[in-house]
Amino acid sequence: xxxxxxxxxxxxxxxxxxxxxxxxxxxxxxxxxxxxxxxxxxxxxxxxxxxxxxxxxxxxxxxxxxxxxxxxxxxxxxxxxxxxxxxxxxxxxxxxxxxxxxxxxxxxxxxxxxxxxxxxxxxxxxxxxxxxxxxxxxxxxxxxxxxxxxxxxxxxxxxxxxxxxxxxxxxxxxxxxxxxxxxxxxxxxxxxxxxxxxxxxxxxxxxxxxxxxxxxxxxxxxxxxxxxxxxxxxxxxxxxxxxxxxxxxxxxxxxxxxxxxxxxxxxxxxxxxxxxxxxxxxxxxxxxxxxxxxxxxxxxxxxxxx
Amino acid sequence: xxxxxxxxxxxxxxxxxxxxxxxxxxxxxxxxxxxxxxxxxxxxxxxxxxxxxxxxxxxxxxxxxxxxxxxxxxxxxxxxxxxxxxxxxxxxxxxxxxxxxxxxxxxxxxxxxxxxxxxxxxxxxxxxxxxxxxxxxxxxxxxxxxxxxxxxxxxxxxxxxxxxxxxxxxxxxxxxxxxxxxxxxxxxxxxxxxxxxxxxxxxxxxxxxxxxxxxxxxxxxxxxxxxxxxxxxxxxxxxxxxxxxxxxxxxxxxxxxxxxxxxxxxxxxxxxxxxxxxxxxxxxxxxxxxxxxxxxxxxxxxxxxxxxxxxxxxxxxxxxxxxxxxxxxxxxxxxxxxxxxxxxxxxxxxxxxxxxxxxxx
Numbered sequence: 001x002x003x004x005x006x007x008x009x010x011x012x013x014x015x016x017x018x019x020x021x022x023x024x025x026x027x028x029x030x031x032x033x034x035x036x037x038x039x040x041x042x043x044x045x046x047x048x049x050x051x052x053x054x055x056x057x058x059x060x061x062x063x064x065x066x067x068x069x070x071x072x073x074x075x076x077x078x079x080x081x082x083x084x085x086x087x088x089x090x091x092x093x094x095x096x097x098x099x100x101x102x103x104x105x106x107x108x109x110x111x112x113x114x115x116x117x118x119x120x121x122x123x124x125x126x127x128x129x130x131x132x133x134x135x136x137x138x139x140x141x142x143x144x145x146x147x148x149x150x151x152x153x154x155x156x157x158x159x160x161x162x163x164x165x166x167x168x169x170x171x172x173x174x175x176x177x178x179x180x181x182x183x184x185x186x187x188x189x190x191x192x193x194x195x196x197x198x199x200x201x202x203x204x205x206x207x208x209x210x211x212x213x214x215x216x217x218x219x220x221x222x223x224x225x226x227x228x229x230x231x232x233x234x235x236x237x238x239x240x241x242x243x244x245x246x247x248x249x250x251x252x253x254x255x256x257x258x259x260x261x262x263x264x265x266x267x268x269x270x271x272x273x274x275x276x277x278x279x280x281x282x283x284x285x286x287x288x289x290x291x292x293x294x295x296x297x298x299x300x301x302x303x304x305x306x
Numbered sequence: 307x308x309x310x311x312x313x314x315x316x317x318x319x320x321x322x323x324x325x326x327x328x329x330x331x332x333x334x335x336x337x338x339x340x341x342x343x344x345x346x347x348x349x350x351x352x353x354x355x356x357x358x359x360x361x362x363x364x365x366x367x368x369x370x371x372x373x374x375x376x377x378x379x380x381x382x383x384x385x386x387x388x389x390x391x392x393x394x395x396x397x398x399x400x401x402x403x404x405x406x407x408x409x410x411x412x413x414x415x416x417x418x419x420x421x422x423x424x425x426x427x428x429x430x431x432x433x434x435x436x437x438x439x440x441x442x443x444x445x446x447x448x449x450x451x452x453x454x455x456x457x458x459x460x461x462x463x464x465x466x467x468x469x470x471x472x473x474x475x476x477x478x479x480x481x482x483x484x485x486x487x488x489x490x491x492x493x494x495x496x497x498x499x500x501x502x503x504x505x506x507x508x509x510x511x512x513x514x515x516x517x518x519x520x521x522x523x524x525x526x527x528x529x530x531x532x533x534x535x536x537x538x539x540x541x542x543x544x545x546x547x548x549x550x551x552x553x554x555x556x557x558x559x560x561x562x563x564x565x566x567x568x569x570x571x572x573x574x575x576x577x578x579x580x581x582x583x584x585x586x587x588x589x590x591x592x593x594x595x596x597x598x599x600x601x602x603x604x605x606x607x608x609x610x611x612x613x614x615x616x617x618x619x620x621x622x623x624x625x626x627x628x629x630x631x632x633x634x635x636x637x638x639x640x641x642x643x644x645x646x647x648x649x650x651x652x653x654x655x656x657x658x659x660x661x662x663x664x665x666x667x
Binding site for chain 2: 202204205207208209210211212213214215218222223226227
């Protein structure tokens with residue numbers, strides 16, 4: 001009898017497993033078509049020869065990667081010297097994205113906490129308010145930001161009127177402006193995952209910690225932060241990764257000195273001046289860096305679990 | 307009562323503590339003296355304020371009025387981490403990312419006990435709750451019963467002056483609950499720590515406690531030993547909440563010296579014991595079902611018709627409807643010799659006058 005039941009359930013799960021695959025098919029097709037194929041295309045392009053008016057010549061070449069790392073003179077006939085320009089742009093991008101992530105975390109964590117503490121319907125109102133700016137296109141928002149912080153913009157005028165400053169602060173085309181743009185663009189991506197994990201947090205744990213003589217600070221550090229860590233890490237990834245590849249904020253708010261990876265890649269595909277294989281190679285280098293970081297994080301996580 | 311309390315050392319003196327949540331009065335001028343080294347239980351239905359009272363002692367709720375004096379020191383204004391009391395939470399609230407050792411050590415380290423000393427103390431308490439071989443497990447890898455012991459060990463480790471237990475057994479299944487009851491009592495005896503135990507389960511309260519405070523509507527209804535509360539309930543609520551009882555409307559002719567004489571609905575007069583504060587006029591008598599004897603109709607003080615029989619294993623529950631329509635619950639021991647009248651037949655009821663008690667309304 002028991003045997004019959006097991007057999008039955010086995011064949012059942014078999015049927016379900018089969019139909020699950022069928023039902024998953026559209027998702028797989030969409031992911032394959034719109035995600036895997038473009039990435040593979042980029043990978044292939046990065047190993048092709050550039051066409052001077054944009055586009056590629058279908059001929060294998062490592063020139064794009066070579067150009068990223070080495071300088072061989074104006075005509076490409078000098079001995080290779082390590083090229084710092086692009087590595088420098090990458091480094092600056094990582095630094096900018098990292099700083100934006102930290103700012104988002106510093107502001108996003110208390111915000112998420114505040115929202116999670118509201119009662120019932122108030123929560124939805126606050127979450128709604130957080131998402132309102134995102135109903136407007138990112139380009140429009142970034143341009144508005146530019147108007148807001150320019151030398152004779154409302155922010156400077158207000159500070160002057162308040163008497164806080166004597167002459168306008170120059171903010172546009174600085175790292176600060178880029179930071180502000182990135183921060184403003186990606187803050188909700190920090191707030192929402194942290195909110196979700198604070199929401200799930202069992203506040204009896206805070207009471208237990210206080211009961212066991214922990215100060216507020218110790219409770220935060222030893223109990224709350226470890227409990228909401230998954231949300232913080234998800235938020236950091238969601239802010240860091242797009243900040244790294246962002247080009248609107250650095251283009252519109254920053255100047256030549258704040259050039260980031262996103263702009264570098266964008267330029268390679270724009271108009272007739274571009275270099276598609278080089279843009280593809282830079283994308284591949286960026287992608288492998290991000291993947292390496294995520295893999296490292298996933299490894300750490302699985303180590304902690306076991 | 308007050309003099310009785312002063313005889314022994316008082317661990318916690320709760321002095322007319324009130325707690326309001328908006329307009330809702332959760333605690334209404336509660337005064338209680340909990341003695342040193344006592345297993346004291348706060349018993350009441352859900353929403354009666356017992357948990358709120360425990361939380362004000364722990365410091366999770368501040369009081370709206372009143373004082374909480376712990377061994378002579380008013381702690382009502384201190385935050386929870388400054389109070390020398392520890393809590394066993396209802397859902398245990400174990401730190402999920404820490405193993406058993408780290409959980410139990412947490413309070414000790416926060417108190418500034420050094421690592422070596424703390425580890426020693428942890429193995430002591432884990433020994434006490436028989437969990438030493440589980441020191442490196444995470445809470446999620448343990449059963450409910452084991453988690454409950456970890457919670458207990460964690461709260462005992464810092465040697466609190468008073469241990470607060472918030473319905474700690476409610477998440478366990480029946481068999482386990484009964485075993486843990488005994489264990490809790492034993493641990494209380496061994497450690498000599500004052501236990502304040504919150505429960506809505508009267509059986510738990512009756513079997514474990516040195517003394518019980520019955521709480522309802524944010525007020526203390528009665529404080530006493532299990533026997534006092536069961537045998538001599540003060541009011542209708544206590545009589546009804548603790549165990550089963552028959553409440554009978556009576557006319558009270560006179561009350562004096564803990565005795566009363568009353569007229570039963572059928573017109574018969576009865577002398578019975580009376581609770582402090584019972585007055586003449588309309589009143590209620592409480593008679594426990596097991597104190598009523600079933601006899602043949604001719605021998606009974608009262609006669610009625612058997613309307614229901616419920617088989618309870620060790621006992622038999624019988625409803626007897628009196629001629630004046632009042633139903634009396636009777637509990638008789640299940641024995642092969644005694645014959646229980648069939649449903650629909652007449653039966654006589656008898657009880658001693660000391661089995662009936664006049665209550666304060």
